[in-house]
Amino acid sequence: MFSCFSCGGDGHPKDVTDVALEEARRELKKNRGRAVRDVYQFGQVLGKGGFGKVYLATHKHTKLQYAVKQVEKRPESWVQEALLLEIAVQRRACTAIPQAVKLEEVFEDGGYTYLVLELCPGGEVFDRIIDQGNFCERDAAQVLRALLAFIAALHGRLGVAHRDIKPMNLLLTCGPSQPLTAADVRFADFGLSAFCADGEHFHETCGTIYFQAPEVVGDASGRVRYDKGADVWAAGVTLFVLLCGWVPFGGRFAFKKSELELRKIIRAGKFSFTGLVWEVVSDSAKDILRLMLTPDPAARPSAAQLLTHPWFAEAAALDRPLGERMIANLKQFAAACRLQKLAALVVAKRGGGLGNRLDPDVAKLREVFAELDANGDRRLTFDELKDEIQKVRVAMGGSAAGAAAGAGPGGGGGLDEQELWKLFMAADFDGDGKLDVNEFVAAMMNAAGVQPDEKTATEAIFDEVDVDGDGFLTPAEVQLLLPASLTRDEATAIVAGADKNADGRVSRQELEEALTMSKKHSKRAAGLPEGAEGQEEEAADGGGGGAGGDGEEGEEPGKEAAAQQAS
Structure with a gap:
């Protein structure tokens, strides 16, 4: 099995990685015999994921606040190595790079490892934009300047590729009332970072599909070969999202597309600057985007080279807000994937359809879940899933979800242990480290791109929890859909993502529009006239794949003017 923690296949001796792992082991020894809760008072949960939880914590002596990442210990050697490398890279990064989230210290006990991290009270850049309701090119340039400086230092000083550059990993140290500057931006999550020397x-x-470069996605035969330059592409996708509110490849409907579709769109490398939202964006910003989103990695500039682009000087005077459409698009982008996952969870619970109809693929996946549930507690741990990996292969090969089994590089119709771990973490909706039957079925459906249609999902959700039959969903009702460990705040956030008229509840129409992104809304956002049926989905997708999702209807970088004239 190929290790994802250092460059391989080109003769790299991995000496740097070995040294870094030893540094991390020494880091863990510093607090051996001390309990993290003896030093820090744990408060509210700030976030959850397949790795574990992040807590707000206060140092009992200094009273300073931190974010503590609690990671469950795993017996697999590659999981242990991944965490050690994350510790080592983050320690080196925060020492050498001002923009890296600082790692204060590390603890461990019998069940968990704890990373004590710098607290970024400003939260995610996404949340700042949505809460403030305004954002301009000057702000976007500040974020990109910090991001490129971070990447340049990571690549140059440390010889490390981050491999998970995305807006969700951009945090702020400044409060909501303070102006955004490059010095306030921090970069987090080194869980996929790895050493890679020049030429290797x-x-x-690796990473999140929307932000993967063509060389990371791999060619049609599944061949994957990339270097540190893939981080620059991901930074370009991040800037694109910050300027318009959706991704360039897959567009506004990207969350509805399967990974197979998205890979094809990304390989084509075509995108456009169509729509009203782009009319207020400068030509200089579009130029730096074209450079960053150059499909040929050999022709793509480095982060250090991009820092000299004239846009950074010009953007200082570009303080006109990018507009309400961008904020609305960004809000949808931030909420859509979670809402779609919730819909899949409900449809999985109801058997794939309405009433008593039970989809045969869902029925088969439920049977497989029952076979995998060795102790009969109706919850699957990763160990149970791993021990029965052959049953998962068979299930995915024999049902509609079988498309997912061949979705990885090279196809082959099988899952290795690391691929299964990724699937498990993505499926764990509430981050409790276990899957119930609905999480399992929904994950298999999503992995294969077999999401429920929006009308079916909407009706299923209302049938399930609209207890008073008034035709609206409140946060209290939505919470009934969520696993028990998720809070009312999280239910409220889901409602807010679909609540178009801001009345604190969601109608059938609002929910269906949130899932489909509404054709009427797409026309408005793209500036298309009524009746422009043949163009609207391409425009709504930002040119990133058109109605067919194959990238052939998007335009090539640098040629949007000719394409607009031709249309």
């Missing part, structure tokens, strides 16, 4: 390459797909 990775050969495993």
